[in-house]
Every structure is written in structure tokens, then in C-alpha cells.
Amino acid sequence: MPDGDLTERRRQEITAAAFKVFAERGYHATGIADIARELGFGHGTFYRYFANKRDIVTHVIEVAIQRIVAAVGAESPDLADTAEEYHAQLQRIGRGLYDLFIDDPQLARIFFFESGGVDQELTERMLETTELFGSLTEPYLRNGVEKGFLRADLDVPVTARAINGMIIAGALAAFRADDSAAARDRWVKSAADLIINGTRTRAATEEGQLPPRSTAATA
Amino acid sequence: MPDGDLTERRRQEITAAAFKVFAERGYHATGIADIARELGFGHGTFYRYFANKRDIVTHVIEVAIQRIVAAVGAESPDLADTAEEYHAQLQRIGRGLYDLFIDDPQLARIFFFESGGVDQELTERMLETTELFGSLTEPYLRNGVEKGFLRADLDVPVTARAINGMIIAGALAAFRADDSAAARDRWVKSAADLIINGTRTRAATEEGQLPPRSTAATA
């Protein structure tokens, strides 16, 4: 396999093309020839840059994971000092993720649908990634618990993963939505409200004047 | 294709065998011969009961969906009259689902990993099912809103789907847990707490003595 900067650029080109074709037709329905055709070169060329079909799918998935991680990693876990700030942060993250999947629907398809169904090893990799996302979410909760605006008895690891589950649901919703902007706002608001109300302390609730805490039922 | 009761029994046998083998090796790695061998008959016989390989996977997924729906459908949406009852109901449902996936890990594998990766149509079917689960969860929330123990301004459809996302996360967690009973209890508690606290009215919070509403931070 050749080296150098040009080679790396070529590998990225191929990975991008494979990303697209896998998302469109699915891993198994895609032939190496399809990837090559997408870029307009002979299929033999593919093998100059990747060892085999299994090799490219690994790279494609890895790119997908990196993109998602990058979208989440824009925020800092200890940024929020109050429930309000956390609530705002949740919405920023949610909106970012939602937009990510809206702008690149292939990303969702690759990550959610294609990473299963290839083989045991890749399925395992996806579960590990789920775990990684879990551990990335934990610090946000821990920050809130330590600063006293989230419940002290929160089961942080489990709650973190439950929250991620909502994100997954959001991503799938993004996948089907017609009016994506409106859907995003409804979805982000509901999820953020659910999380903030479900996790903050009573004290935080009473002090703040958070919009989600409806008083309608008390009237 | 043969008719009669015996035929239907045979189809179910094959579906069950396919369910098992698909879960173990994955759809694409499984041959028709593997399914037939599992049941000890010739693989030509398979085609007397199903049109083709694509046909059987549809049935397998359908069985998986039915099993999950059955587990959820044991409860009645309008059973709960108070936040406490809803909280208890949430835990019953959660525990039921968790146990379902623990008792039958193949179910999770089929539904989460294999229903992607086959083709566009089946992926679509899985998304529809996600929608179905969303609409099955809605009545529980609507019941609470109507009876006044859940927030009136709840975006019911969206929140229902967010809650389902937590369930998905729980199912995936079940998939990896070592001590399943302990994991289940932690998981169900956290998710139910998150939901109840995130969705109920302030009045309901103040009246009831719900365990999750920590007072530690107020001390």
C-alpha cells in the first residue's frame, strides 16, 4: 500500500464514497465496484488503498463515530453552574446532534442500521461506542450533582445511558421528520425538559422559574 | 405452497429456527441450509413454506415485534390514577421489558442488529415499529395529563418517543450486563424516576412522598 499525503487523501476520498454508497444501498448490497464507480475509477484501484471490503467498513464506521463524538465534544461538562445553565446546555447539545443527523442523514443510517448486520465484531464495536457515549454523558450529570443542582441520589451511570437513549430516539425521529426545524425544536425542548425536571433537586426547582415546570395542574 | 393447520405449524417451526439461527450468525451469514439443518430436514423443503430468504426474515422480525408488543401490552394505559400509581406502572413495564430481553437475548439481537442491515424495506419496517411503540406509549402520558398528575403542557408524542428511547437504551444495557437482576433494578429505578420527575406536575410532587424526589439538596 502506497504512502504519503496523496495516498491519505485518496483513502479519505474512498472512505467518503463508501460512506455514501453504504448508506444508500447498505453494506451487503454494495459491491466494491459500486464504490469505485462512485469515484469513477476501476475497482482494482480500491485494493491499492484498502485491504478488503471489511477494512473499508471499519473506517466508515470510525468516521461516523468521530463525527458524532465531535458534535458532542463541543460542550464542556463543567460549564453549567445552575440548573438553568444545564438546561440551556442540554438544548445546545440536543440541537447540535439533531442538526448533525438532519444535515447528514447518511450518518444515522450508517451508525444505526449498517453497523449491526455486518458481523459480530462490528456489532461489538457499536456497543462499545454506545458505552463510550455513556461515559461521555456521565460528567455532565456528575457536574450537576457536585454543584448541587442535580439530585444527590442520582444513579449517574445508568441515568447517563438513559439520557443517551433519548438522544438515539431523537436521531431516529430526525430520520423521519418532515419539517426538520420544527421537529427539532419540539424534540429538544421535550427531552431537555424531561431531563432537567427529572434530575434536578427540589431546591433548584423552587428557586428557579424554569418554564417547563408547569403550574397548570395546580390551578 | 401447502395449506392446512399442519402447514401453519411447520411455518412456525421454521420461523422459530430461523429466528434462532439469524440471531446467532446474522442474516447474511446464515444460509437456508443452516435453517433446514437446525430442524433436520432438507433445505429444498424450506421453499415449500416460504417464498425465499427475504420472506422468512420478514416473519422472524414480525415475531420479534409481536413478542415485544405483547410484553408492553400487558398493562393498561388508563390504570394509573396518581403519579405514584404511574410510577409503579412504569416500573412494572420496565421490569417486564428488561426481563424479556434478558430471558431472550436473541430477541434483542434480531430486533436491534439484524433488522437494519437486510434491506431498505426492512429498515423502514423497523422505523415504523418504533413509531408504533411511540403511539403505544402516548396513551400512558395522555392518561396522566388528563387525570392531572402529569404536566398539562407535556408534548405527549415527542415525550413518548423520548421515553421509548430510554427503553431502547435499557435493552442494549441488558445486552451487556453481567448481573442482570441488579442491573435491571438500577436501570428501572433510574428510568422510572427520571420519567416521573420529569413529567409530573408540581402539585403532584408536593402532595406525594415519592422516593425519587430527593430532599438532600434542600437540607
Added chain:
Amino acid sequence: MPDGDLTERRRQEITAAAFKVFAERGYHATGIADIARELGFGHGTFYRYFANKRDIVTHVIEVAIQRIVAAVGAESPDLADTAEEYHAQLQRIGRGLYDLFIDDPQLARIFFFESGGVDQELTERMLETTELFGSLTEPYLRNGVEKGFLRADLDVPVTARAINGMIIAGALAAFRADDSAAARDRWVKSAADLIINGTRTRAATEEGQLPPRSTAATA
């Protein structure tokens, strides 16, 4: 892979066809499709009876070896009691082998030319076979030494292999000869004479009136 008598017959058919095609075009120039075409069936069928291309060549070579062994094995090592009888026996064996290769030129091609050039393992197998032929020739010499008509100081193992070398040369000669019957007789006579005169005791020489022991030079 299917079993039964019919299956075995099919395997033999395919082996025979492969034998022919390998001999005609050589192992590497032959595709599985060529073997299948020879028998008039689809190339996929080949794989019902043999695991892969390497598998069939093993069988083909083994058949070739068996045929040669069978041709040699017709004689019994302890049959000859005198140099004359041994001389006659040598000619019978030589004629048998020569005819074998004349009747089936493919046999020589397979054994001498194709068994090298496939891979290390098969080359090794051919060398082992050469060894086997060596050990099959030894008893003939040992018989003669024990009965006193061959030289007592004969290095039996080495001489046996040297004799086999002549046989190889004869086989190659058979390969090129125009008038095969005449070539055979000249060749068998010369080789048998060379061997008998080269190995017998002086006593045996003087007693017998063997034709090869020319007296021309003494005149």
C-alpha cells in the same frame, strides 16, 4: 458434501476429467469452469464434490501415483532366482511402465510436469513418492543379493534409486518417441542390460550366456 455410491462415482468422473484437462493445459491454466465444461455441467457443481481447486489436484496426483504403483506392483520382488530371471523380470517391468506411459501420456505429464509448479506441499508429495518408488525397487535388488546373483557389495538403497532414475528417463523418452513400440524395445533392452550387467556377480556372468555380455571387444 453428499455421500453414497453415486457421489463416489461422480467424484471419480470429475477426477478423471480434471486429470485430462490438467494434463492438457496445465494446472494453472485450467479453471474450474474448464473441468466442468469437460463434463458438461455447471461449475458450481464442482464444489459439491470437491472443496476447492487444490483439493482436486491432490486427488488427481494421487490417482496418477496409484496407477504407476499398480503397474510396478504386478511383479513380485522375490520371483527371480537367477540373473537371467531377474533380467527377464526387469524387462517385464520396464515394458509395463513404458506401455503405461505410452498408453496414457497424460499420466507422465501429470506426474512429471504438473506435480511440481503447483505448490511446495505437492512438490514435497512428489519427492516422497520418488522415495516410495525407491523403497519399492530395493527388494528386487536385495532379493538378488541374497540369492547370490547380484553383487554382495551393492549399495542397495542408492542403486535402487539410480535404477528408478533410468525409469524416469525412459518415461520421458516414451513421451517423445515417434515409433513407440520400437523405442520401447530398444529402451527396455538397454536399460535392463545396463542394470543386469552393472549389478550381477562375476560368477553369474560366467555361468550364464547372457546376450548383453558382448564378446565383440575380445575378438
Added chain:
Amino acid sequence: MPDGDLTERRRQEITAAAFKVFAERGYHATGIADIARELGFGHGTFYRYFANKRDIVTHVIEVAIQRIVAAVGAESPDLADTAEEYHAQLQRIGRGLYDLFIDDPQLARIFFFESGGVDQELTERMLETTELFGSLTEPYLRNGVEKGFLRADLDVPVTARAINGMIIAGALAAFRADDSAAARDRWVKSAADLIINGTRTRAATEEGQLPPRSTAATA
């Protein structure tokens, strides 16, 4: 294709490298890139010096043949005047050949195993070479017949080729021997004895005191 002395040197370098690599991995398992890598240049360069892969193997085989011919050609056919001298000459030739193959096992591999398996034409070339060796051996016998120490009725062409067959056997033995020096001496002695005793006149036998003519059986 470039010309000049330097070009010729390059061609020889490549031929030598190909010789080595073909011997190690076999013709079909060797890629042009393997040859180029052996010399540390780009594989495209190969095609400036040889037309194609088939072209280089021709040259490699030719080199192998030349080396063997050179080893045999060191002797002069009319050097021997008596059976004793011929016997000594046989041993010199035999020892030379044996050492040639011991010192350069690749030579044997190329000539015996790789010249088969390539294609019809090269196989033909090897058979022609066998013929050449036959005609190279003939003069030695003819010399003996003319000078009267070899049997007058010897079928010179055929016997020459039979003798060559022993040489082939010796070369293959060299290929497998553990203690090459000891194996060589045993082998050369046996073959030379077999030949001299098998070809000389009775008169020559009685006059000379050749060691191989055992008298043990006459006692």
C-alpha cells in the same frame, strides 16, 4: 528497451533475482513486484528490461541450463582411454554435478520443478534440454566403444539417456540428503559402478582390477 552494456548488466541482475525468487516461491506464486522488491526498484522498471513475466522465466531457465551444461562440459569425452579412466571420469562428472546441486539447491528447484508447471512451451524446452544432455552424454560412450573398453553392441543413444536418468535421480537425492558429502560419495560410487560394469566389455573386466567387480560371490 534500452541498449548498451549497462542494460545487459541490468538484465542479468533481474534474471538472477528472478531465479532466486522463482526458486523460493515458485513461478506462479511470484509476482513481478516480488522480483523488483528483491532488487529494490519499482516494478514498472521490470518492463524496460523484459517484455513480460513469461519472458523472464525463459531467461531464468536458460541460465539454469547453462549452469548445468557448464558443469558437465568441464570434461572432454575423448579423455578416457581405458575403462578405469572412464570410471574415474564418470565419478568426476558425477561429483561435479552433485556438488552443483548441493551448492545451489535453487538450481534443482528451477530446473526440475518450475520448468514443468509454466506452460507447454517451456515444458517442451525442458524436454529438448533433456535431449541435449542425452546428446552430450553420447560421445563419452561412443569414445569407449571406439576405444574398445565399452561393449561394441551398446545402444549408445538410449544408454546415454538412461545414464542421464541416474543423474536426475542423483540430483533429486541431493535435494533431500541430510549429510550431503556422504550421500554424494555413496551415490557417485554406486552410479559409476553401475555404469562401468553395465557397459564395459568382458575383456576390460578381466584385465583390469576394478574395485566394483565384486568377487565375493565367486568364493
Added chain:
DNA sequence: CATGAATGAGACTTCATTCAT
């Protein structure tokens, strides 16, 4: 001259599906 990126013919192999028995 040297290079190595690109190419595509072609070989192997699998397996869903058909169909005669």
C-alpha cells in the same frame, strides 16, 4: 530512464433457488 498509480481481465468461490425424482 524510472516509477508506481491505475486498470480490468479473469479466477475462485458461495449460495439462493429450481426442479426432477
Added chain:
DNA sequence: GATGAATGAAGTCTCATTCAT
């Protein structure tokens, strides 16, 4: 109805060869 032998489309991968730089 059951079977499994036969099939060939289709896919992966290799590598000799070309040719622009």
C-alpha cells in the same frame, strides 16, 4: 410432499501490464 443435486449469477480479490509523470 420432501429432497438434494444442479445451477449460475454475482461478488471478492489478484496481479500482469500500461502509461503519464
